[in-house]
Amino acid sequence: MGVPRRGSSFIRKRRIAYMGLGVMALLLILLFRLAWIQGTAGIHMSVYGGHSLKEMSARQRQEGISIDSGRGQFTDRHGQPLTGGVVWAPVLFPDVDGKAALHGEELAKLLRTNKKQLLTRWKGLQSPLIWRDGRGEPVQINPNEAGKLLKLAPSLIELVPYAKRYRDLPNGRQWLGFLYERADRASELPMGAAGLERTLEPLLSGVGETFVSRFVDAQRRPLTHIPLRVSAPSNGHYPLQVQTTIDLPIQEQIEKLTESSHLAEGAVVVLDAGNADVLAMVSRPFYNPSHVDPKKKTDWSNRALKAITPGSIFKLVTAAAALESGVVQPQEQFHCHGTYGKYGLACWKKEGHGTLNLEEGLAVSCNSVFAHLGERLNPKQIQATASALGLSRTVGWQERNLAGLPQFRPLDHEEKGAVFGSHTNASDPGVRVQTAIGQRDVLVTPLQAANLIVTLLHDGQVHAPRIVKRISYADGSTLLELPAHAASSPEGSRLIHTSTARTLREAMEKVVTQGTGASLRNKSWNLAGKSGTAQALKNGHPINHQWFIGYGPIERPRYAVAVLVQNASTHSANQATALFGQVMDLLAQSS
Structure with missing residues (x-):
């Protein structure tokens, strides 16, 4: 016996068999034993649908189990599934006669367990059970095992198409989230605990489960002449399907890159440079959505959405503030001697950068240049x-x-x-100097950092990064379109000037051609960006958060990318720059 490949085929066959053969036999049984609840229009046999006397009587003659919660599913931008899939799983029915013991060893081997554990659990069954492995995953039965398994325990084991929501593998898609069971709900349906599973919960919950059941006699022995029955909601609009903006091949390849580059903690965000759609969002460390401990937030928290000290990538903001407020001219000359002379500030280049202008200072990430700007600017201008x-x-x-x-x-x-802390005295020039170089209280998320690049590519227009594109009914018709649009602007704010955005883009090109991103000069595309290293403490020990944000190709920007490497050694090279280059090479090959 082979296992059917698709659950839908299985369901259709079972329904046809039931309608074509099982109805007459079932009616005869009910006429004989339950004649007093007989109706002129036939007997409704929906086991889990309502609460009529007819249904309650039928329920006493059936044993069933849920094989699909009816929850909505997710796809990537191309329609490739991100959730959902069918595996053939064994369902164990109560063994009232102890027949399973006759072939205990062979059954245990096929079910990936030992004989004692299997028979002990089977003996105590009061209702059907999907057999699972030690991790709680349904045991998957392959076609070569199916016939043998069913032959060893006829009527005690059935194979059902079980809807499995996630692949049982670690990944960096914390934006998708995970589910957990809420015992305080009567139906015990899964609820979204994080990510899109949580934010879209009201739309995903569906209209009911799909059950597979069998009929039994008064002693709970199976009525083998009546086939299994599948009961499912009859609403053709559900479950819903959510199309995201994610490009699954790109997401998967970047996840592999973070593995091969040994990125322990951090994030990578790839946005469409045209409209800020999220094409990939990878968070490290990975999580396994099938096995999440809700109490261990560090595992499933999405680091791409968590704010952290940005270091020198914030110099783009400081430069923009200085240009917009007129406290600097693009060609003004600054002098870097290695030490600034006050506030305990020094440039990362001990011997100093010499004489340079704003654009050159941004290209080589000179702390002295931006300390000067921090002193000239007031808090309101920076904010x-x-x-x-x-x-x-x-x-x-x-x-x-x-x-x-x-x-x-x-x-x-x-x-x-944040830019300034709620209790920080931003009027203190020393505070503004530290803020100007992206230290002190400044906090930025990788998503914001990537979107900053999109904003500069659009001459200061801030877009709203989108991760959900469309929500459809089961028949393919549209429930909701979520069009890309600009982010709402704070009251009283205005866009930066086009000339300011252009100056910053030119400076980011110089970062690669002659500055801190020189290692990116020989990549597949001509690239532009800004590096950053933020100093911090972890458990009392100094560490660095490394950044690189940028875009490519320069001639016709297609992607904006932010890379964050958290908690790196203070002696290590900027791993974020190297990973940014690898990501851009990957994107060039995928185009």
Whole structure:
């Protein structure tokens, strides 16, 4: 006997068999033993649908189990499934006569367990059970094993097409989230605990489960002449399907890159340079959505949405603020001697950079140049420019009063970051100097950092990164379209000037051609960007957060990318720059 390949085929065959052969036999049984509940229009046999006397009587003659929660599914931008899939799993029915013991050793081997454990569990069964492995995953039966398994325990084991939501593998898709069971709900249906599973919960929950069941006699022995029955909701609009903006091949390849480059903690975000759609978002360390401990947030938290010290990538904001407020001219000359002379500040280049202008200072990431700018700027100018560029606020796609939800915000727990701390004296010039180089209280998420690049490519227009594109009914018709759009601007804010955005783009090109990103000069595309190293403490020990953000190709930008490497050794080279180059090579090959 072979195992059918598709669950839908199995269900159709079972329904046809039931309608064509089982109805007459079932009616005869019911006429003989339950004649008093007989109806003129036939007997409704939906085991899990309602609460009529007819249904309650039928329920006493059946044993069943859920094989699909009816929850909505996710796909990538091309329609490739991100959730869902069918595996053929064994269902054990109560063994009232102890027949399973006759072939205990052979059954245990096929079910990936030992004889004692199998028979002990089987003996205590009061209802059907999907047999699972030690990790709680349904045991998958291959075609070569199916016939033998069913022959060893006829009527005690059935193979059913079980809907498996996730692949049982670690990955960096924390934006998708995971599910957990809530015991306080009568139905015990899964609820979204994080990511899109949580933010889209009201739409994903569906209209009911699919059950497979069998009929038994008064002693709970199976009625073998009546086939298994599948009961499913009859609403053709559900389950819904959510099409994301994610490009699954790119997501998977970047996940592999983070593995091969030994990235322990951090994130990689790839946005479409045209409209800020999220094409890939990888968070390290990986998590396994099939096996999540909700208490261990460090595993399943999405680091791409968590704010962290940005270091020198924030110099793009400082430069923009200085240009917008007129406290600097592009060709003004600065002098870097290695030490700044106050606030304990020094440039990373001990011997100094010599004489250089703003653009050159940004290319080589000179601390002295930006310390001067920090002293000249006031707190309001720095804060206003950061906000105008999409920082210190959430930027993910959102809409009010959509699909009955007061606030529709797909990106889960996106942090807004900060420029100045709530208790910081921003009027202190020493505070502003530290802020100007991306230290002190400045916090930025990798998503914001990638979106900052998109903003500069669009001459200061902030887009709202989108991760959900379309929500469809089961028949393919559209429930919701979620169009790309600009992010809402804070009250009183204005866009930066086109000339400012152009100056910063030219400076980012020089970062690669003659600055801190020189290692990227021989990549598949001509690239531009900005590196950053933020100093921090972890458990009392100094560590660095390494960044590189940028775009490519320069001639016709297609992708904006942010790479964050967290908690790196203070003596290590900038791993983020190297990984950024690998990501861009991958994108060039995929184009």
